[in-house]
Amino acid sequence: MKKLAYSLSVLMLFVSLVPSAMAKEDGPEPNKKELSPEDQARLDQLENRFLEIKAMDFNSMEKSERKEVRKELRDINKESKGLGGGVYISTGAIIIILLLILIL
Template identity: 35%
Template sequence: MKNLRIAWVTVIVLFFLGLSPVSANDTKNIPVESTMTPAEMQVLIDRLEEIKKIDKSTLTKAERKDLRNELKETKKEITRNSGGVYLSIGAIILVILLLILLL
């Protein structure tokens, strides 16, 4: 009976590992150390607040597009330098299943 349980756990783990896309050349998920100081981060956050306060109805279409692109780039920069741990849905499900089966 215990061998059957171990076999099922192995099958489930292999199934979920097969579902997760893994690429050896994927450089997006490599954690990068934050090179920004807190003062630089505050400058970016202040700029985001300024963009939110701008009256966009007075801007031309090109100015709105430039502002939108600046907003996207600023948010990406903040996200890139804020750090944190990211888990995929497959990894979360796998951890939950292992906890249920082992406890």
């Protein structure tokens, strides 16, 4: 029973601390990568194409055309993420890492 109470208290501690640790501060990020003019121009092109696709009427398209548009959207998404850079860690991964640190 004590182990269960201890485990639940540790879990509640993590649940209460994670939102405050993940809170975004106001102001510019110190490690933010600046994009070159070429990358910024390409990102603008991708955004414009995305807006064009969003404005399309998919009901009037054939199935093969819709499939091509979905593939193009996936490619746009991958390329824009590559230009933006950055490493993202999910909340679940952070909790697992913290638990492993405490256990070991």
